[in-house]
Amino acid sequence: MDFASKITPCLWFDTQGEEAARFYVGLFPDSRIVDIGRYTEDGHEQHGQRAGSVMTVAFELAGQGFLALNGGPRFQxxxxxxxxxxxxxxxxxxxxxxxxxxxxxxxxxxxxxxxxxxxxxxxxxxxxxxxxxxxxxxxxxxxxxxxxxxxxxxxxxxxxxxxxx
CATH class of the missing domain: 3.10.180.10 (2,3-Dihydroxybiphenyl 1,2-Dioxygenase, domain 1)
Structure with missing residues (x-):
């Protein structure tokens, strides 16, 4: 993951963080997917997500860094x-x-x-x-x-x- 920006907005999604990030990256020039992190078995009792599923997607839109988090339906x-x-x-x-x-x-x-x-x-x-x-x-x-x-x-x-x- 690139930590070039001191502050990065984190956007909470239920499960569609990667889909959303790919859509946004395709829309804005100077944009890219930087990294995709996946859930592991560790912490399953807290996060409840399937091991191997997408946890985070680091991406840039017009040079601005963002993080999409697939955190479940808890927050909208x-x-x-x-x-x-x-x-x-x-x-x-x-x-x-x-x-x-x-x-x-x-x-x-x-x-x-x-x-x-x-x-x-x-x-x-x-x-x-x-x-x-x-x-x-x-x-x-x-x-x-x-x-x-x-x-x-x-x-x-x-x-x-x-x-x-």
Whole structure:
């Protein structure tokens, strides 16, 4: 396992950690599976998993390290933790949104939030929207926020029109 990053998010899955990691790695450039760890007989009375089954998957998405843990059904992913994908344009927003929502995922909240088929929450966020919200012009920031609160998947052109009005 590579310990290049001092802090690595650990994502708890029931049994589908490897499947999820492979899906994410196939979606984002500069991504890879780093290591797969397997359960042994040791500790079976605590973990209850079959020896040889996948325990952890270390992977990188766009250079950021993650660990998927197949820990059983005890804990579930929630919107309390989400991953933000900063997008350059609408085509990139659409590509990530559609891929992550496919296969059972879907909208979770307004403003570009969705849950994927594994229950992981994502914020698909255009960089331009972040710039409007954080910029010095508070009137434009307010207009952008009002427009965003009406959307599930963010439409950059609609936000641009709202900011310009």
């Amino acid at each position: 992913l929630s919107e309390a933790m989400s991953l933000i994908v900063y997008c350059e344009d609408q085509a990139e927003v659409d590509r990530y949104w559609n891929a992550l929502a496919e296969g059972g995922g879907g909208q979770s909240q307004a403003c570009g939030w969705l849950k994927d088929r594994y229950g992981l929450s994502w914020q698909i966020t255009p960089k331009s929207v972040v710039e409007w919200l954080a910029g010095p012009d508070r009137i434009k920031a307010g207009k952008a926020m009002r427009a965003l609160m009406q959307m599930v998947k963010i439409d950059i052109a609609t936000v641009e029109r709202a900011v310009a009005a």
